[in-house]
Amino acid sequence: MSGRNLSFPKLCALGGDMGQMGIAEIHHVRPSQVRGAASLLLDRGWFIETIACLDLREGILVNYFYAHFTEPGRIVVRTLVQREEPEVPSIADIFQGAEWHEREAAEMSGVRFPGNPNPLPLLLSEDEESHPLQKAFEDRKPISNIVDEFIKAECWPAFISREEIEAEAEKRAEEAAAAKAAADAPAAPKAAKAAKEAEA
């Protein structure tokens, strides 16, 4: 569509269909490119709808939703951050409304937004330390479980194959079994002793 030709530094633009999924374009960017995308979109008159984080096996996927007052369509800018270092530069000085969306994403999903002018908890209690929207390990799914088409090397630098996922899950299960066995081991003699006493 005209006027939408957006050229900001990105990994790739892939997927999106307004009729099918309500998203016209999906742009994959690096965390450092989020600000460039935001300022270009503001120049072109787009406004920020919301920020939604998805907790995936590969990391945390941060989605920025943009819409326009006169043009149809919705643009999603998404970036993947690693769980060890979940940091995306804040865009609160470009879109002031993003400040609250970032604060919400920070407390819910545990993503940090350096540069946010007021990084306090917004909706949750101030002493809440957990992030409610982070999933347990076994509930985390790889992106390929949700969408097919994004599996493209340059789009998805953190691609994890199905074999790797299975291997990781197996390793986890083994570790859990070993830990359980270790926990049960000291209990066993005690139980035997108790049985002996009962017998006596």
Place this chain on the structure above:
Amino acid sequence: MSVFPKGDFYTRHFQPSGKEETLVVNMGPQHPSTHGVLRIIVELDGEYILRCEPVLGYVHRMHEKMGENRSWVQYWPNTGRVDYLHALAWNWAYAGAVEKLAGIEVPERAEYIRVITCELNRVSSHLLWWGAYLLDLGAFTPIMYAFDDREEIMDMLQMPTGSRLTYCYYRFGGVSADLSDEFLKRLSRFIPYLRSRLPMYRDLVTENVILRKRVEDVGHIDEDMCRRYGCTGPVVRGAGVAYDVRKAEPYSVYDRFDFRIPTYPEADAFARYMVRMDEIEESLKIIEQAIATIPDGPYLSKSAPKPKWSAPKGEACFAVEGARGKITYYVASDGGRTPYRVKLRSPSYCNLSCFAEAAKGVILADAVSILGSLDLVIPEIDR
């Protein structure tokens, strides 16, 4: 010296700016003009607001997490409890997102039923806002008139939906019950009645100089500010931008109806007031056309999902125009029993985020006027 620390977490972070003779005041969370539990920390210089900061989360219920541990169908009642004044719009946004994700067809009659009930709900929401806003500004009578009319709408909506406030009426692929002839008859009697009331409202309130003095030239929120904060709905239309999801991304059967988007370029509280008053008339116009052309047929699709149904994998986004602005649902599914992620974009949340900038430098009494003109529903902000 008390053994307890002074203030709470938020007031400790909100330190006075260092100017002399300023006062930090908590407005809310139990303030009558905040319509719920919204708290605003204000730094005052005499009667003027130097800066302020809203504190949210007093009625936070974590609808997004609830979406992740309920099945798709079990999540329905939550949608009616996000915004209790325009619950059907939230119903619709969820229905639309999941229907888009799973490719569920909606029968034509169901689309018309949705339009009629959603617009009726919008009228009742605007009526309540009108009464409550004037109550904030010191007029007691209008809310009595507004509730009188709203009562009739709630009685009518009770017939098909079975509830009076937190509706859970839409289903994937249609609605849960058909509109009865009695409902349609009563509705076609109600439209001329409400139309005859509107000039009285105008004479009594809109043309009243006391109201004009309180709302005109107060709380400027212009187009640029709307863009930076993501304000939608009557706020952006009061800034002269004809942005309405019903026209911008026509969903359902809205493209078949003739209605206009009221806009006012003044960008003040009065412009937002007028947008809402005009929208009542436009909604009545839509309902009238929908009643005249509603087709026969099923109200629920034959392929409508059963209770244990789960959506196929994928992601979808769907936006509707609520009474307060653009409501967007984003759902992501991995094909499992529950949604993988549900994201709610609530319009009041974005509209309130511009309050700190809009209220800078105004008199405290005007801040109440600005707050009311944003038409906030606190459970929708906190979700």
